[in-house]
Amino acid sequence: GAVVSQHPSRVICKSGTSVKIECRSLDFQATTMFWYRQFPKQSLMLMATSNEGSKATYEQGVEKDKFLINHASLTLSTLTVTSAHPEDSSFYICSARTSGGAPYNEQFFGPGTRLTVL
């Protein structure tokens, strides 16, 4: 089946620094990728939709200047948390959507990245 990887799986950083999280579709091309945020024992909240070669679409309430998303290729999207603060500590999950071949139009999820800002 289709596999989505994320790197790093866990990161600890100091307040004020920036952190980049990579999301890769390993065996399929994904024109669309999504970034979610999950708080402990809560649901996944959609942050943004990322389309290859164009600007990301952010959900209401998500600061686009704080959460920079780049989707430069059909297999890679990155999320950069700029000037991170403790309230940004969370579990970030990416998802990639298949666009051609089987299974068609299915979203596959990465394992997530645990960000802790000290």
Add this chain to the structure above:
Amino acid sequence: AQRVTQPEKLLSVFKGAPVELKCNYSYSGSPELFWYVQYSRQRLQLLLRHISRESIKGFTADLNKGETSFHLKKPFAQEEDSAMYYCALRGIQAGTALIFGKGTTLSVSS
């Protein structure tokens, strides 16, 4: 507004008992409905989608447009079914994202 509601945070049953995880949705139009499962320390994975009308691991879900519900059912729960279950919807337009409910933790004990 689009919304997915899972009223139960936790559902505890004994092995062999029937299970029903409730999901109601709000959406202007005809969305696609899904159930995702997250086992302990594993990533989110698709369990089933309404358009497939299939049974996966003994689970079924029927879309009731009149009640705007997509409840997940299994006649006989197994201990390995213990996990977090998320109901999700998606618009039919290309490129739209899955919107998730808050999830229900299913705990099956012997």
